[in-house]
Amino acid sequence: MADTNAKLTVNGEEYELPIIKGTLGRPVIDIAALQESGFWSYDPGFKVTAPVESKITYIDGGKGELLHRGYPIDELANNAEYLEVAYALLHGDLPTAEQKEEFFEKIREHTPVHDQLRKFFEGFRRDAHPMAIMVGVVGALSAFYHEDLDVSNEEHREITAIRLIAKMPTLAAMSYKYSQGEPFMYPRNDFNYAENFLYMMFATPADVDYEKNDVITRAMDKIFTLHADHEQNASTSTVRLAGSTGANPYACIAAGIAALWGPSHGGANEAVLEMLDEIGTVENVPEFMEKVKSREVKLMGFGHRVYKNFDPRAQVMKETCDEVLEALGINDPKLELAMALEKIALEDPFFIERNLYPNVDFYSGIILKAIGIPTSMFTVIFALARTSGWISHWLEMHSAPFKIGRPRQLYTGETRRDFVKVEDRK
Numbered sequence: 001m002a003d004t005n006a007k008l009t010v011n012g013e014e015y016e017l018p019i020i021k022g023t024l025g026r027p028v029i030d031i032a033a034l035q036e037s038g039f040w041s042y043d044p045g046f047k048v049t050a051p052v053e054s055k056i057t058y059i060d061g062g063k064g065e066l067l068h069r070g071y072p073i074d075e076l077a078n079n080a081e082y083l084e085v086a087y088a089l090l091h092g093d094l095p096t097a098e099q100k101e102e103f104f105e106k107i108r109e110h111t112p113v114h115d116q117l118r119k120f121f122e123g124f125r126r127d128a129h130p131m132a133i134m135v136g137v138v139g140a141l142s143a144f145y146h147e148d149l150d151v152s153n154e155e156h157r158e159i160t161a162i163r164l165i166a167k168m169p170t171l172a173a174m175s176y177k178y179s180q181g182e183p184f185m186y187p188r189n190d191f192n193y194a195e196n197f198l199y200m201m202f203a204t205p206a207d208v209d210y211e212k213n214d215v216i217t218r219a220m221d222k223i224f225t226l227h228a229d230h231e232q233n234a235s236t237s238t239v240r241l242a243g244s245t246g247a248n249p250y251a252c253i254a255a256g257i258a259a260l261w262g263p264s265h266g267g268a269n270e271a272v273l274e275m276l277d278e279i280g281t282v283e284n285v286p287e288f289m290e291k292v293k294s295r296e297v298k299l300m301g302f303g304h305r306v307y308k309n310f311d312p313r314a315q316v317m318k319e320t321c322d323e324v325l326e327a328l329g330i331n332d333p334k335l336e337l338a339m340a341l342e343k344i345a346l347e348d349p350f351f352i353e354r355n356l357y358p359n360v361d362f363y364s365g366i367i368l369k370a371i372g373i374p375t376s377m378f379t380v381i382f383a384l385a386r387t388s389g390w391i392s393h394w395l396e397m398h399s400a401p402f403k404i405g406r407p408r409q410l411y412t413g414e415t416r417r418d419f420v421k422v423e424d425r426k
């Protein structure tokens, strides 16, 4: 709601810019009046720009607070299942018992993928990275759901969200099975969401006595919840930007997966394990830290654009990490190395001065390794979980009038005007 105005004077002209307050967090200055001024705003990396109004997720980076639909992330992670959180992201509040049953049933109904989709997998090299496969096959879903999909129809949008959340574990597990040369496993709808994913990843048709592990299932479900949404991050903004053109939502989610893949974003969990491989042993940590301080490398899994105190997801993840390592009795030198690195970084002035703390990906990488998930699947799991957030933002955008996202630029290129023919160019 516009409360009061900020004033901006440019070239002697004064502009009144409304200040708008949300329910929480920093108010924003509405700069639309700059349109008339002859200037654009300039904000590389969108460090101070809010391109949307949203009711889904709130982050206070200073306090280390993350709320989904108003609920603190630690309460959600410790007391609700991932699919309940997904429901809240989509619908505005946690489900009642009846709504939960109905929603879970719908998700179960849509877990299988069209059999023709197998052919897309076969087009990939055996050693293709599972994220490359995910970008391709999720994008390919748009070929299965396009002609009959009307994004202006609320029911069509709703079923799109259900399909995406339901099919992501199936596709994610298929991308792994393909890389292993193992047959795809069909979803088992007597299993819950996390159990089903683990089953499709690790069971084989010969495995008639496949046994679930409750500790691993709970940890997996928490990992899903802790990655479900994170307001206007790079991949979510990508989904919104792609969606703002009216594009097919499956293609928009594929764009989100592509944005997530980078090591500064979701690819960091994989990069943490690669970094641990590179360091090798605890004795090499001081030498590695010197490289970090001289800016040769980054300490992956540390730092965050928004959290400058602590990452609340990382706190829950650390507890889960300790539980999993203890319950599984794991004694892996790589995990010991990670813990040594964490301790040194938390005490080092370089990291303290720059407010660099372990983020969610530091611990999730360690848990995933402990439960036997191959490193190349880490970011795929992040994508699976983030799909509920991405599609919630896409739904929110489509539920009200919106404009195509089209930023401006500061042009610093050449100013040549005269075209020189190739034979006259020097």
Ligand code: CMC
Residues within 6 Å of the ligand: 230, 233, 263, 264, 265, 266, 268, 292, 297, 298, 299, 300, 301, 302, 303, 304, 305, 306, 354, 356, 359, 360, 361
């Ligand atoms: N290791 C070493 N130094 C770092 C790191 C790091 N991980 N992160 C930031 N810095 C330094 C940076 O060099 C700069 O120092 P100085 O001011 O002396 O030049 C200072 O800290 C501020 O960094 P910044 O680059 O301005 O911070 P940013 O907000 O642009 O970047 C980030 C945030 C997450 C991209 C960055 O911290 C990073 O690359 N971290 C490692 C990758 C990572 O773990 N990413 C996962 C984020 S959590 C999952 C998600 O939500 O996507």
